[in-house]
Amino acid sequence: MIDGIIKYSFDFKLSKPLDEIDFFDIEFTRERLFALGLIGVTKNGVGYGNISRRVNRDSFVITGTQTGHLKNLNATHYSLVEEYNDKDFYLKSIGAIEPSSEALTHGTIYNLSEDIGAVIHIHSKALWRFMLSNNYLKTNRVEYGSIEMIDEVNRIFKNIEPLSNSKFVMAGHEEGIMTFGKTLGQAELVLFNILGSFLKKLNS
Template sequence: MSNPPRSSLVVENYSRKFMDEGVIKYHCHWFKDEPIGEDKIQELMQWRDHLYSLGLIGVYDNGIGFGNISIRLDESLEFVVSGTQTGHLPHLKPEHYTRVTEFNLTENSLACRGPIKASSESLTHAAIYSFQSNIKAIIHIHQAEFWQRLLFNVPTTRPEVPYGTPQMAAEMFRLFEQENLSDRKILVMAGHEDGVLTFGESLTEAGEVLFQYWKR
């Protein structure tokens, strides 16, 4: 993927620790820009707010947000994802979404363009989009009982693999190759407590997969 052009809109190039031991760092190159047009993300916004209303995206009592949602842009590897630190908001506006324009799974880095930064969780979305071009939407939710019920009953990442790391990206590929993830379209992250992810050729399909398992 090509690099976004540099301009006066480039406001920050930063890295931060997201593992306590500080071994792996997530690097985000943020190019501050105008929000993406609401007409392009209207369905994304509706789905995100619906998931929040169900408690599947939100914030824990300690203030840490959970869950996010994304869609691929056209036939590219670019995608729009709900921004970092938005889990506490009941309703997101276009300024709460950002466009990931480039990523490097090995280096645990990405570039995003928009009014808000992308979180490290976006790299797992990137891994899935890069594996299959027909995947157009991804939903990542948290729910403790649902997570426990699905654990090792659907494709499940290894417990020792933390979320938002290069190792987790590799786990996505392993699940596609060894655990029929392409057909199941749902996975549990054993090393990311409460985390469940679904995907599909549309947000509707990703949501249908989620609620089919939810009702069982």
């Protein structure tokens, strides 16, 4: 399954587009990941990949739903999640577009630690296979955007300081990988380190 359907119970209020200050840094990271095909669109026209950055304790900015096919995004393509509660499977957002269908998974990651400032979700069959067959953290075969996915994220980080191992592969969400960090730059670097390990293996 690829991110096409919004599965959580949500409250979305259509509002004016966000201010550029809220997302311009996400846009720089997104351009690089789009260039690598880690964010993009499938042959069937379904967009994949999403990025978020924490705004304050309880809110974060995230790319809008079905924006993967766009090389560049503007203010109308970002959504502000104002409230989220992964126990009640609830999320409240505003913006000119609804948030990515994986927004609540991002929220669950932010709930792991207040020091987490950014989350990246990409798709790559090659990296997905690489992570599954090597020793990376992985969620069991549960669907994206589901309550089970929230439980899985909490389970795998139960006894791990999340920022010490800030990446995992989603076994039940083909091609899906998540990384995170204190900053957006850190989350991106974690992803590039996986890519680096993969290329090293490929080239050896």
